[in-house]
Amino acid sequence: MxxxxxxxxxxxxxxxxxxxxxxxxxxxxxxxxxxxxxxxxxxxxxxxxxxxxxxxxxxxxxxxxxxxxxxxxxxxxxxxxxxxxxxxxxxxxxxxxxxxxxxxxxxxxxxxxxxxxxxxxxxxxxxxxxxxxxxxxxxxxxxxxxxxxxxxxxxxxxxxxxxxxxxxxxxxxxxxxxxxxxxxxxxxxxxxxxxxxxxxxxxxxxxxxxxxxxxxxxxxxxxxxxxxxxxxFRKPQREAYFNNFFTDSVAANRAFLHMERTLGFYEFCASPRFCWTVCSVYKWLLDSDAKLPETLSQLFADTLVHLIQTLSLNKACSRGLVLALGRVASHCLRGQHPSCPKHAVDAFGLQQFPTSVDSFLREHGEEELSFRSHLMREFVLAVAFFLDASAYEDAEKTLNDHKAGAKMLDLFMSGLSEPAQYRSLEDLLGTFSSGQIKAFKSWFRGRSEKALKDYNRSEHYRCFHLLHQAQNESLVKEILTPPAHPSIFHENLSLQDCAALNFVITCLGEREKLSVSRTTISRETMEILAPSVSLSHTVILSHCCIHKEALPLLASAVSTGVARDLDLSHSSIGDEKLQILCAGLRESKLHSLNLSVCGLTAACCGDLVSVLTSETSQLRNLQMMFNEIGDRGFTKLCEAMHSPNCRLQELQVRDCDLTAASMEAFAGGLGSGETQLRKVDFEGNVIGDSGVQALCKALQQPLCKLRSLRLFDSGLTGACCSDLKEVVMSEHCTLSELELSLNELGQEGALLLCQGLKRPSCPIETLGLTRCGLTPAVFEELASVLKNGTCRIKSLHLAINKVGDQGVKPLWDAVAHPSCLLEELNVEMTKLTDACVEDLCAALRANNTLRFLELRNNSLTDAAVPAIVQVMKEKHNMEELNLKYNNFSEDVFEMLEECHNIRY
Structure with missing residues (x-):
């Protein structure tokens, strides 16, 4: 004691x-x-x-x-x-x-x-x-x-x-x-x-x-x-343990690598006792020149075979011993008892095996016995379930009866339902019940079908774990038909989850998307997920903690597979890790790379240039939003625009601490004649009027082919509008989108811009002027532009310019004009009231192009609803009218509900 x-x-x-x-x-x-x-x-x-x-x-x-x-x-x-x-x-x-x-x-x-x-x-x-x-x-x-x-x-x-x-x-x-x-x-x-x-x-x-x-x-x-x-034991300790256990280094390495590949994702692999069991079973199998197990169920089947063979029992006694142990296991798991009283053991039939039970049970105190291994306790119950149909009811009831104490029972049952995993046990214990196997598979199919209809992460992954344990590719394809699970998105995955997910994906083959978030991506994780990454066109690893050691494996899987889009946003990669990633991506066929919110600085931009200018570069879209690369980093990045190998078409550098100081370098790249850049987003960078001036010089060059320029919240004033006017009036202008929202352009600046928009061949199709200090005079001038017969504008955003009903009235006249091509109009928060409803409805009836109208956050009341509902019932071309956050009462909700294309 x-x-x-x-x-x-x-x-x-x-x-x-x-x-x-x-x-x-x-x-x-x-x-x-x-x-x-x-x-x-x-x-x-x-x-x-x-x-x-x-x-x-x-x-x-x-x-x-x-x-x-x-x-x-x-x-x-x-x-x-x-x-x-x-x-x-x-x-x-x-x-x-x-x-x-x-x-x-x-x-x-x-x-x-x-x-x-x-x-x-x-x-x-x-x-x-x-x-x-x-x-x-x-x-x-x-x-x-x-x-x-x-x-x-x-x-x-x-x-x-x-x-x-x-x-x-x-x-x-x-x-x-x-x-x-x-x-x-x-x-x-x-x-x-x-x-x-x-x-x-x-x-x-x-x-x-x-x-x-x-x-x-x-x-x-x-x-x-x-x-x-x-x-x-973490992986290094496990490797040392295997090397110490096996006298032959070749056998040690083979056993260790096999265990890591097939079992290393289970938490109990960290148990020294479990490692002893694995090494002992592997040694026995290697000495017998037998195949090593591919699943946990196979490992325990081999373990059980080895234990019973050492007892030298005949088939009937072996079967009786396992069935008796199954009854003890059921007793412990049903009541969540860690042990079983010695006086009750005979009632389960173990009195026939006074010496054999020591291989499975140990004394637990003076008066009780417990299983030496919790895992073996659940495994023998699973074996007993398939051996004796008379003692256990259907799979669902058996699992429900034992769910309080069992964690692996359904996994073991899934594994043992496959012939490849139970055949060795049948040779030793006698035939498994075909009825029990059929009943279990029927239950499993039904459970999986129900689970996959719901978006419950734990239920999805339990289904994946069961499939992984069964190792039946045809069963995976039967259960996860394309309509059942077109793409897989989950978060907070364990190594075991990743292994199950990878098995499912590799069975299904090439797929559109692999999306994993909020998961620690270690080297071990990436080793497991690499085949899935290679099979996926879009790989999303957002909000993940990606270890440095995992990045070469990720880059290799992306480069050798079918991946075209890689999203690492919100993963705090940092410059050092990005350098490792870029080294592996130079030969990739990626079209899109998202590095938004990754903790990057100017130091990373040289590595990105090496990827963009590699001879095999296919990168067309680079997202760098919310990284503090600053002018120094962006200037370095602009060097890629001078390379004939750079195929970049879209660049997003929103909120990257840029100023006017780096716009000259960017303008030089635009006018170089080498760049294929078509879209750039500078939102949230205070480049100011002087920065725009530098850009506008490049935008008028015949070699510049930029189509989209987003200057949302870029510290601009009306002073830049004369330069912008020159751009849109230029015969070389290719811009189809100009986003100027959240800049204080004011009436004078906006009117200058409108002059440029009147040019007959002006290519602008999307114009953003939200919260730009516009006045009724500007709205009137914009209406004139829309009606002039040559205007190409299809999307116009004028929200948070509080001009009221009279200010917006010219726009309704323009919408009703046959020359107006508008498909999308946003007049949110412009102080509209019920007084505008007659003009609004008249405009909608006359228009055949408008599909989206944004009227949120205005002052429309219940009185406006009948007329709006009536016209929306007539307008089949209208896809959405958004009336949220107006002054409606619940009395009109039923009326609004009559139109599927009204949001309220």
Whole structure:
């Protein structure tokens, strides 16, 4: 029940000193004793791990690059201010081994020599006795080598005592101090639970240090001290473990690479115990020249076959053992019991196999048994489901009955429904029930069809996980028909999600889009997703945390696949990572690259130029919005416009800290005759009137072919309009879109612009003048332009110019004119009232081209609705009239609902 590990640092007689050294030898012998495990499910024994001197430290502490060995993390915590540590980790993550190694290292004099005594407890045994006893008695009952004056020594120097407690999750009592009568007297008898609570809360032997190991449990919240999260084996530790396990380096490498490819995305692969199981099974398969498993179900099928073969049972007994184990598993999972009482085990049929059960079950305390592996517990239940149709009802009821305790049962059932994965078990256990297999597949198809109709991420991905486990390509194509799931978009994906997603996509083949967001893209993630990236025309990885090591793999997948569009927006790539990405994209066939909000500066622009000017460059659209590249970076980027290899047609540099200083360089590129640039968006850059002046000189050059210029919110005034007038009047002008919204052009500037728009061959088709300080005089002049018979304007945005009904009236006359070509008109927030409705309706009746009319945020009331509804019923060419945020009451909602093309 209790290991006492004493070492007295106080000056005592020579015989006691010798005795202490002997005690340390005895401690070391006990810690290093190789209590070899009889089953591959139990993991390598702590003693043999430490004895082998090939101990690979599991990692702990912060995730990411800041990881320490578990040993170091524990020692640091015990030397800290609280001198207490709580080690939390999942099943088989290495907690017990780490604790025993720590004690062994202390006994060897290698660490923690500030402690005179180390006491090692197992929680499941602590307090099992109903008798009351003191801590001193408890220690003496367990060990008889403590000095006669032990109580005095530890009382005088409690800070020289370390208590090590393992397995808090198996403790059946609460550690809440409020439910215990705490004691501070070492000699006073108390219950085991009270003694433990008194120790851990500092009432008993105050000043002593504590180390507690546990799986996640509610009792942790009652403990003080540093939390040490056990991450188990990350990929580097797994690789080292495999290299140590296999004597043949070729076999080690083959086994490791196979495990990472097929299983490395599961969280429990970080468990040292699971790695021991995998290595043991792989070694057996490699020695037998057998095929390594491709799924988790196949791994556990091989494990079960190996375990049963070592028991030398006939087929009937083997089947009976698995069915009995299935009943035990069902009992535990139905009631969420970690263990099963020994007296109840016979009722499940295990009395026929007194020695065989040790391979699967272990003692859990004095009166209970539990499965050595939680995963094997669910796997044997899945096997039992397919072996015995009479004991288990349909798949849905079986899964519902066990869903409280089972996490992998449906995955194992999916895997075992395929012949390739259950055939080896049939050879050993007898025939699987064809009815059960058929029933499961029927349930799975129905569940998947229902899940894919809803946009529920967890349901979609559970379906993908089941398909991945089944490894049946035809089943994937049957369930995920194109109408069922034309594109896949999800976020916050785990490695396991990515593996399932990749399997589904590779089965379906080339697709239009792969969209993943808010996901950490590590090297491991990209290794898994690379085939899917190569098969997708559009790859969206927005709002992702992309690791540097993943970028070469991403670039390679894009370059060798069919990808034409890559969206990395909001992914905070930064200059250093972009440099790596660009190096891999120079040979790509990308048409579009979105780097908006990626934390880029001027330093990245040279790398982008190298991509844009490569001999094989196909890049036509570059989005750089919301990056602080500034004038220096943009000037560098403009160098690409002089290269005959640059095929860039659209450039978005919205809010990139640009000023007039870089417009000369851009203008030079426009007039070079080499650039194919057709559209540029400068929104949110304060380039000012002088910047526009430089642009306008280039726009009048015969070699300039720019068609769209967006200067939304660019710090312009009416002073730039004379230059813009010259541009639109120029015979060389090719602009079809001019966006000038959110600039203070005013009446004078806007009227100048209108003069240019009257040129008979003016190419402008889209004009944006939202919130430009326009007046009724400007609206009247624009109406004149629209009616002149040569105007090509189809889209006109005049919102937030508050000219009122009379100001907008000339526009309604223009809309009614047969020469007007408008298809889209925006007069949102122009102070319209019901007084405009007659002119509005007359204009709509006379017009045959208008498709979109924006009237939001005006002052129309219920009185305007009947006339508007009536005319909209007549106008089949009108696709949308937006009346949102006017002064309508609920009384007219039913009337507005009569028109499908009215938004209100």
């Amino acid at each position: 209790l290991d006492v590990l004493p070492f007295d640092s106080v000056v005592i007689p020579r015989c006691s000193s010798v005795r202490s050294r002997m005690d340390k030898v005895e401690v070391l012998t006990r810690m290093l004793k190789s209590d070899n495990t009889s089953t591959i499910l139990g993991g390598q024994s702590p003693g043999s791990v430490i004895n082998s001197r090939k101990y690979v430290p599991v990692t702990a502490g912060a995730r990411g690059d800041d990881q320490r060995s578990l040993d170091d993390a524990i020692r640091a915590a015990l030397c800290g201010e609280t001198r207490a540590a709580v080690v939390v980790g999942s099943e088989g993550s290495g907690k017990t081994t780490a604790l025993r190694k720590l004690v062994a290292d202390w006994a060897k004099g290698e660490c923690l020599q500030n402690f005179s005594y180390v006491f090692n407890f197992q929680f499941r045994e602590f307090g099992s006795s109903a008798d009351e006893l003191s801590l001193e008695t408890l220690i003496h009952q367990g060990h008889h080598q403590t000095p006669p004056d032990f109580t005095r020594l530890v009382t005088e120097k409690p800070d020289g005592v370390l208590f090590v407690f393992d397995g808090l999750d198996e403790y059946k009592h609460s550690l809440d101090p409020s439910v215990h009568s705490l004691t501070s007297d070492l000699t006073r008898p108390a219950s085991g639970s009270s003694l433990l609570a008194s120790l851990l809360h500092g009432s008993l032997l105050k000043g002593a240090a504590f180390l507690v190991a546990t799986r996640p449990t509610d009792n942790v919240r009652f403990l003080r001290g540093a939390r040490v999260e056990v991450l188990g």
